[in-house]
Amino acid sequence: MEFPAYLATMPMHAITEIHGEPGLLARFRLEVEAFDEPARERLTAALDLAAELHREDRRVREPYLNHLLRVAIRMMHHYQVRDVDVIVAGLLHDAVEDHPAELAGPSAVRRLQLGAPGAAQGPGAVDPTPAALAELAARFGPRVARLVGAVTNPAYDPGRDRHVQYREHVAASLDREPWARVIKVSDFTDNGVGVIHTVGPKVARSAAKYRPLVPVFRDLIARPDTPLSLPVKRHIFAQLDLAEERFSAILDQPN
Template sequence: MTHRVFGAWHDWDTVRRELAAPAPHVSVRRLGEAVAFAEEAHGDQRRPAGEPYLEHLLEVVEILVRGAGVRDEDLLVAGVLHDVVEDTARTAGEVGERFGPRVEEWVGWVTKPEPAAGEDPAEVRDRYLRGLRCAPPEVLLLKLADRYSNVQRLDTHPRPGKRRSYYRETCRHLVPLAAGVPFFEAAFGEWREAFRHLEDGAPAATA
C-alpha cells in the first residue's frame, strides 16, 4: 500500500511561489521573516537522515497547506517555528515578541519539556504526548503535520530500532489524534498500513 509523501516545498523560493495560489492573503514577508528566524536559529542542524533542518520546517508548511488545507497565517508561521524553542537557544518569549501571542502559544504546546532532575525522560515524553489530547484544534493540526513529516519516510531513518519505536509511538498517540480530522485521518491510515511491517511481531524485512 502506498501513502502520500510531501517534500516538493524544499526551499523558500518554492514555498513563496507555490503559496500564492492557495493562500494569496498570507503575508509572504512575514512568513519569510519566520523562515529567516528559524534558519538562523537552527544553523547547521540536520535531520536524522542527513537533510538540512529547514527542509523539515518547510515540509510541515506544505503538509498544512496542500494536505490539510490550512490558510491561517499564524498557524503557518508556527509551522516554520515549531522546533525553535525545543531545539535551539531561542525562547518562547522571543517567538512571541517577533510573531505574536498565538504563534507563541502554539509553539509552546508542541515544545517537549526538558526532564527535571530525577525524572524519567521517557515518562516526560509520554506525558507530553498524552497532554496533546487537550490541545486546541490549531495545535493538533500543527503537531499532526510535524509528525507526518517525521514519519512519512520512516524507512530512511538510520536506526532500525528507532523506526519501530517511532512507529509504535505514532500509532499510540498521534493516530488517535487524527481521528475526525479528514486529511490526517486518511493520511495516517494509509501510512500505518504502508509501515505495518514495523509492528511488534511482524516479520523482519529481508531487504
C-alpha cells in the same frame, strides 16, 4: 535553478530527493502565493528565522530546514490551512526546543544567569525557554508563541523512559490546543510516514518511538473541535494508516 512546471504536484519527499532544499523553498513560495502581502511577509520572516536558527542542524541526510518546510507546506497544501499564525508556528515548531538561548538572545540569557528578578536560581536552574517564547511573542504575536510552546517538549525526568514522557506530553498538550494538533500531526507525518526515508539504526528507533502515537493522533484529529474539514481529516487518517503499515513492516517482520 529551474524546477519543473509540475513542482506543485510533486510529493514532498520526491522534491527532497530530486531537488533538495532549493526545491522545497520553491514549493513553499508557490504555496504562499495564495496569501496576501502582509501574510507573505510574516511567513517569509518566520522562514528566515527558522533558517538562521537551524542553519547548522541536520536530519540524518538532509538540512533540518527541509523538515520544517515540509511541515509548513503539508499544512498549506494538504490540510488547506490559511491561518498564518499556525503556519508560522509550524515553521518555528522546533525553534524553542532546539535553540532557546539563541532565540532568546544573549542579553536575556545573561539576565537569567545573573539572577534577574523572577529568574530561576541555583546551579543548572537557568532555563531560556520562557525568554525564547517571549521573543517569539514579541516577533510574531502571543498566539504563535502559545502554539510553539504547546509542541515544545519539556525537560524530561531522567529516571523515566523518555519516549513514554514524550507521548504523555503530546497527549496532554494537544488536548488543550486544537490548532497545535494540526502542527503536530504534520510533524508526525513527516517523521512517521517519512520514516522510510531515514537510514541506519534511527529507522527502528523512530518507529518504536512514534508507533504508539498513531491511535492518539487518530483520536485527536477525529475530535469535533479539531479545526479541519472532513476530507482533510480523512486524508490524515489515511496517512496514519500508512504510518502504522510502515511501523509494522519495520518492527513486526522477522529480520
